[in-house]
Amino acid sequence: MKPAPFQYLAPRSIEETVELLREHGEDAKVLAGGQSLVPMLNFRLARPAVLIDVNSVTGLDGIEVEDGTLSVGATTRQRTLERRLSAGGSGAQDGGWALLGEAAGHIGHLHIRTRGTVGGSLAHADPAAELPAAVSALGATLVARSRDGEREIAPHEFFQGFFTTALRPDELLTRVRVPSWPEGTRSCLLEVSRRRGDFAQVAVAAVVAMADGRVVRAGVALAGVGASTVEAPDVAAGLVGEVPRPQLIAELADDLCARLDPPSDTHGSAGYRRALAGHLLQRALLDATSPTGAAAAA
Amino acid sequence: MDVQQESVVDPAAAGPAAGVQEVTIRVTVNGAVHERPVPVRTSLVDFLREDLGLTGSHVGCEHGVCGACTVLLDAEPVRGCLLFAVQADGHEVTTVEALATGDELHPLQQAFWEHHGLQCGFCTPGILLTAYDLLRERHGVSEAEIREALSGNLCRCTGYQGIVRSIQAADESWER
Numbered sequence: 001m002k003p004a005p006f007q008y009l010a011p012r013s014i015e016e017t018v019e020l021l022r023e024h025g026e027d028a029k030v031l032a033g034g035q036s037l038v039p040m041l042n043f044r045l046a047r048p049a050v051l052i053d054v055n056s057v058t059g060l061d062g063i064e065v066e067d068g069t070l071s072v073g074a075t076t077r078q079r080t081l082e083r084r085l086s087a088g089g090s091g092a093q094d095g096g097w098a099l100l101g102e103a104a105g106h107i108g109h110l111h112i113r114t115r116g117t118v119g120g121s122l123a124h125a126d127p128a129a130e131l132p133a134a135v136s137a138l139g140a141t142l143v144a145r146s147r148d149g150e151r152e153i154a155p156h157e158f159f160q161g162f163f164t165t166a167l168r169p170d171e172l173l174t175r176v177r178v179p180s181w182p183e184g185t186r187s188c189l190l191e192v193s194r195r196r197g198d199f200a201q202v203a204v205a206a207v208v209a210m211a212d213g214r215v216v217r218a219g220v221a222l223a224g225v226g227a228s229t230v231e232a233p234d235v236a237a238g239l240v241g242e243v244p245r246p247q248l249i250a251e252l253a254d255d256l257c258a259r260l261d262p263p264s265d266t267h268g269s270a271g272y273r274r275a276l277a278g279h280l281l282q283r284a285l286l287d288a289t290s291p292t293g294a295a296a297a298a
Numbered sequence: 299m300d301v302q303q304e305s306v307v308d309p310a311a312a313g314p315a316a317g318v319q320e321v322t323i324r325v326t327v328n329g330a331v332h333e334r335p336v337p338v339r340t341s342l343v344d345f346l347r348e349d350l351g352l353t354g355s356h357v358g359c360e361h362g363v364c365g366a367c368t369v370l371l372d373a374e375p376v377r378g379c380l381l382f383a384v385q386a387d388g389h390e391v392t393t394v395e396a397l398a399t400g401d402e403l404h405p406l407q408q409a410f411w412e413h414h415g416l417q418c419g420f421c422t423p424g425i426l427l428t429a430y431d432l433l434r435e436r437h438g439v440s441e442a443e444i445r446e447a448l449s450g451n452l453c454r455c456t457g458y459q460g461i462v463r464s465i466q467a468a469d470e471s472w473e474r
Contacts (some may be wrong), residue, residue, distance in 0.1 A: 001339055002360055008338035008384060038380040052360035055385060109450025111365060114374040274449040
């Protein structure tokens with residue numbers, strides 16, 4: 001037995017869960033898939049007095065399309081997302097949404113993804129995690145519930161720093177809503193990690209909608225290059241209205257890299273990460289803007 | 299409020315989390331139903347080994363990296379060390395003990411025997427269940443798919459060559 005003692009609560013509804021969060025707030029941790037939290041409990045890096053297990057909460061999981069918006073419940077397993085939304089999956093009718101399935105496929109190993117949840121990954125907010133980058137690039141909305149009601153949070157407001165989000169202690173992340181992207185949207189997620197299944201040294205998520213050879217809409221976010229997911233609105237803005245020539249993409253990538261302040265650690269120096277970010281960003285954008293998507297494979 | 303709240307066994311303990319807390323769970327393991335009281339912070343793999351005596355599931359790193367504790371929860375491979383036993387309440391667990399029938403090895407185990415799929419054997423139960431999940435509904439898996447599935451299981455003896463060969467052989471020999 002590794003974790004410090006805790007009180008275990010297993011509510012069945014969202015209403016009960018937010019009541020418990022109101023009651024225990026700061027002393028409680030929400031247990032979803034547990035693939036990051038339980039190791040922290042086992043190392044006793046986290047010692048919450050109360051664990052609120054949301055795995056039995058009804059209405060918190062599942063993937064739905066409502067009025068053209070994709071809605072993914074917080075306790076949806078990463079494996080389910082991977083199966084449903086990767087290219088060729090049954091839910092991949094929208095070229096942008098396939099990015100979520102691609103991102104999920106990079107998380108840990110199969111055995112982690114069968115248990116790990118979408119909401120857990122987002123609320124944990126590891127700066128090197130793939131899903132926060134994917135939802136940022138897609139311009140998704142995170143939905144939080146408390147006893148006071150529901151609020152919608154944009155990714156750049158939600159991800160506040162190292163393992164830090166905008167969620168208040170009495171709030172539960174219930175779902176993420178992903179807008180529809182136009183026809184002709186392509187997405188690409190590229191990642192470099194030391195070993196298969198490791199967190200990214202750097203990952204780049206890119207979504208690009210094209211019409212008549214020009215970019216009409218774009219979203220770009222990076223993981224592993226800052227204290228949290230780094231959105232790149234300047235890169236997206238620089239592409240919109242333009243023909244995405246390699247020269248333009250290279251300039252945008254160089255501009256972004258000059259402004260990045262990536263961490264230095266045992267997994268890579270800041271300089272290495274900056275160089276990696278530039279290369280991956282160029283390749284991801286070339287892939288997402290090319291009709292065949294051959295660029296990234298090359 | 300219909301919340302599953304556990305009784306604090308030691309009423310003199312200070313604070314809600316200070317006492318020993320137990321909850322009675324009902325879990326189906328390898329087809330048999332077990333109903334046992336279990337402390338809420340006991341991991342599933344510790345419960346399987348210490349309470350049920352199913353020592354085939356091994357405890358390696360206890361933080362989800364090595365895969366030695368892999369079991370199937372409702373037919374999906376999971377880390378037994380990252381799940382509390384209480385979370386398996388009402389669910390079905392399959393361990394490596396379910397593979398063989400008496401003295402007769404499962405075709406997957408037979409393939410590991412014949413193709414040198416193990417040396418010390420510590421990682422083997424987890425790898426067998428990973429391979430079982432991979433092959434159960436599929437035929438003709440590629441080496442790349444096998445290695446992708448195995449990326450979640452650490453083996454420090456074999457270098458994986460024998461393991462990959464064993465799984466390829468089982469893909470042929472296992473009638474399913």
